[in-house]
Amino acid sequence: MKIVVDRIKCVGLGLCEAAAPTHFEVGDDGQLIVLRETVDEQDLAQAEEAVRSCPTSALKLIS
Amino acid sequence: MSAPVVSKRLVIVGASLAGLRAAEGARASGFTGEIVLIGAEEHLPYDRPPLSKQYLGDAEIPYLRDPDSYVHELNVRAVLGNPVTALRPDEKAVVVNGESISYDSLVIATGAAPRELPGYSEIPGVVTLRNLEDTHSLRRALDATHNITIVGAGIIGAEIATAARKRGCEVTVIEATHYPLERAVGREMGLVLSQMHPRNGTDLRCGVTLAELRTEGEGGKVSSVVLSDGSEIKTDLLLVSIGVVPTTSWLKDSGIELHPDGSIACDEYLKTSLDDVYAAGDAISWPNAHTGRTGRLETWTSANEQGAIAGRNAAGVEDALAYSTVPYFWSDWYGHRIQFAGTAHDAEPEVVIGGYEEEKFVVLYRSGDHVVGALAVNEPAKIMKDRRRIQQRSTWAEAVEHYKELGRKLALIQQETV
Ligand SMILES: Cc1cc2nc3c(=O)[nH]c(=O)nc-3n(C[C@H](O)[C@H](O)[C@H](O)COP(=O)(O)OP(=O)(O)OC[C@H]3O[C@@H](n4cnc5c(N)ncnc54)[C@H](O)[C@@H]3O)c2cc1C
Ligand code: SF4
Numbered sequence: 001m002k003i004v005v006d007r008i009k010c011v012g013l014g015l016c017e018a019a020a021p022t023h024f025e026v027g028d029d030g031q032l033i034v035l036r037e038t039v040d041e042q043d044l045a046q047a048e049e050a051v052r053s054c055p056t057s058a059l060k061l062i063s
Numbered sequence: 064m065s066a067p068v069v070s071k072r073l074v075i076v077g078a079s080l081a082g083l084r085a086a087e088g089a090r091a092s093g094f095t096g097e098i099v100l101i102g103a104e105e106h107l108p109y110d111r112p113p114l115s116k117q118y119l120g121d122a123e124i125p126y127l128r129d130p131d132s133y134v135h136e137l138n139v140r141a142v143l144g145n146p147v148t149a150l151r152p153d154e155k156a157v158v159v160n161g162e163s164i165s166y167d168s169l170v171i172a173t174g175a176a177p178r179e180l181p182g183y184s185e186i187p188g189v190v191t192l193r194n195l196e197d198t199h200s201l202r203r204a205l206d207a208t209h210n211i212t213i214v215g216a217g218i219i220g221a222e223i224a225t226a227a228r229k230r231g232c233e234v235t236v237i238e239a240t241h242y243p244l245e246r247a248v249g250r251e252m253g254l255v256l257s258q259m260h261p262r263n264g265t266d267l268r269c270g271v272t273l274a275e276l277r278t279e280g281e282g283g284k285v286s287s288v289v290l291s292d293g294s295e296i297k298t299d300l301l302l303v304s305i306g307v308v309p310t311t312s313w314l315k316d317s318g319i320e321l322h323p324d325g326s327i328a329c330d331e332y333l334k335t336s337l338d339d340v341y342a343a344g345d346a347i348s349w350p351n352a353h354t355g356r357t358g359r360l361e362t363w364t365s366a367n368e369q370g371a372i373a374g375r376n377a378a379g380v381e382d383a384l385a386y387s388t389v390p391y392f393w394s395d396w397y398g399h400r401i402q403f404a405g406t407a408h409d410a411e412p413e414v415v416i417g418g419y420e421e422e423k424f425v426v427l428y429r430s431g432d433h434v435v436g437a438l439a440v441n442e443p444a445k446i447m448k449d450r451r452r453i454q455q456r457s458t459w460a461e462a463v464e465h466y467k468e469l470g471r472k473l474a475l476i477q478q479e480t481v
Contacts, residue, residue, distance in 0.1 A: 013393055013402075014447040015364065021451070030400065030443040052087075052371070055112060055363050057127070 001039040001061045003047065005032060009058035016050035016059060023047060032058075069379045070167035070339070071096045076147045076157060077172035077310075078102025080110070080363065081344030083127055084370025085170040085377070086139050094378035096167075098139045101159055103146035103173075106195060107133065112363055114198045115222040116395055120229070121202070124195065147173075150317040152337045168339040168377040171314075171327060172370060175307035175345035175361060180214065183276055188285035189301045192219065204300050205230050212236075212288050212298040214273060216243035216257060218394045220304035224265045225397050234265040235296050237288075241270045247392075249407030252426060252438055255419055256401065263397040276301070307361060309346040322348050326359050331385040333373040341377040343369035352387035353454070354406050362392045389454045391446075400443055404450035405436035415466040417442065425449070427462055434462035 003023060012030040016023075022043060025033045039047040039061060051059045073089055075082045078100050086098050102108070110125040118125055133139050142159065149158040156165040177191035184191075192201055201223075205211070211227050213220045216238035227234045244253035260267035268290065275289040289295045309326040320328040320336035327335055327342045329349040335342050344366035350357040369386055376383040393402045399422055410428035417424030417440075425445050428436030434457055437449035452462050 012400075012443050014443065015391075017447045018391075018450060021447075026443050026447065028442075028444045052084075053364070053367065055110070055367075 001044065001047070001063055003034055003037050003039060004060045004062055005034060006058045006060070009056045010054075011056055011058075013055060015053040015055060019050040019053045020046040024050060069096070070094070070377065072165070072167050073098045073170070073374070073378055074157060074164060074166035074168075075100045075170045075172060075374070076150075077174055077344070077346070078104065078141060078143060079108050079172065079174055079344070079366075080127060081172035081174070081346075081366040081370035081373070082170070083108040084367055085172060085341075085343060085374030086137060087128075088371030088374030089378035089380075090137060091371070092375040092378055093380045096378070098137075099142060099164060099166075100133075100139050101142045101145075101147055101157070101164070103144075104194060105144045107141060107143070109195065111193070114195070115192060115219050115226070118198055119202060119205075119223070119226045146313065148313055150314055150319065150337075150340075152317055152319075152340065155339070166339070168379065169341070170370075170373045170377050171335070171340065171342040171346060172344045172366075172373070173310040173313070173346050174366075175309050177303065178306045178308050180273065180303050180305070183273075183301075183303070186276060186278060186285055186301075187283070188278075188299060189276070189303065191303050192223065193307075201302070205232065208232055208300045210235075210297045211300040211302060212296055213302045213304060215304040215306070216260070216267060216269070217304055217306065218244070218247065218392070220302070221256075221260070221396045222394060223302055223304065224260065225263075225395070228263055228265060228397070235298075236260055236265055236267045237271055237273065237290060238267070238269045239272045243267075243269060247407070248403055248438055249410065249412055249428065249436075252407065252412050256396075256440075258419075259396050259399065259422075307345065309359070311346055324348070324359070331387070332376050332383045333369055333386055334376065334383075339377070341373040343373035349386065351390075352385065353389055354408075356406075356408075360388075360390050362390060364388070364391045389450050391450060399441055400439075402439045402443070402446040403437070404446055405434075405453040407436050407438075410435050412436075412438070413463075415463055416445070416469065425466070427459075427466075429459045432458050432460075434459050 014026040108127040113125040145160045147157045147159045156163040210233045213236045216236050224234045242250045243257045271290045274291045277287045279286045326348040329347045345361045372386045391404045410430040412426045423441040426438040439446040
């Protein structure tokens, strides 16, 4: 699986980072940094949680 | 908890954030039974935070989920446009439009509605903001308004002040207490944040209430307000933003336990006092194991997470989960991002990086030897890391050391660039 960010929707709130700190981090300029684009089996649950926790529905997982 | 009993039909009352998440949470836990989502509004679930932010400035309807995905992907039947008028626990049914819909398990997610100023809500030009229609009329009203008065210096009031200033309106915010935002961020920081109003041309008046509303003739539109200190302010639009009340009056004959503030009493599993009835979102109070306090949280994040857990627990496929959280909210004022995590209750705030003058800082809240809260203004990279430290119950020394380290690094970088 791969993480896709809709940069227009993302407003840099960082809730994805709270759910999956290994994959997401909000930078000092408020822009979301995707630390790792690929999602392995073992961090799938976290990544799905990140997708659900985003208030602007900016994240998607694609295969 | 005892072994779960799998429900056949899950009914959800309230089709907004918590209600939708309940449906998704039930499905995610493996629930294959029927789901009926009943909502008073005509719309499929949409998101509220944009209503006072982007959407107030004209954007697309912020649906929470692709409208085409309800039937096939989520397998949910949405019954929209009429409120549920009663819950009959003896019959295990709810009543909508005179018709009874039975449930095996139920999730209540009817949210909250703006508190009104008694006697004023019928007057043309007096408005509140909670739903899509409110936003449409507020947007139209703002276009035709020059002077707006906002009652309540809370978070949503400040966002609307922001939008109104952007459209060139003269804005006055009146606040009954001397300490705006005290409940949200504490006394001291409430005063600091409120300074953004005068700095951006909004007239903030604390410690005054509305004494009288004057209209253009009998039954006409609002024309001015008179405050308790005797001053009169020309006003074409009066926006009332003095908090919300849980939407639970429809439950009064059901026997469900409510708190004195009208919220539904839930346990840590988000179960109500009635069998097979769960609840989530702005309508509930629950014991938050993280803060050790029972109460309401009227935030997006808690409604989002509670909905998912209430749906899962109500479905009964998997073992029930308890819900606790480090509270979190954000807001955007005059182009500044405000983020808060944890609690300000009984805690001492201290600036750990930046300063008020630059309007860029982080304040941590100390209670005993621990960090319990964090407020970030224009520091978007910091807050989630502080939230994690609060979650892990870091000591004050650990939390502050992190910022000292950051300060040392910044000083080094500056030295190198000189
Ligand atoms: C303008 C605005 C801006 C906000 N900004 C932020 C923000 O920046 N950050 C943040 O954290 N939070 C924010 N919030 C708060 C956040 O939107 C709420 O916490 C969240 O919407 C709560 O979700 P809910 O599903 O519990 O309730 P609600 O969203 O209130 O939904 C309840 C739904 O139930 C329906 N309903 C009520 N009674 C019945 C009935 N009897 N039968 C059937 N349906 C019924 C209602 O019509 C409504 O659709 C904001 C709220 C508003 C209004
Ligand atoms: S939670 Fe959503 S809006 Fe926030 S940073 Fe992550 S993707 Fe962006």
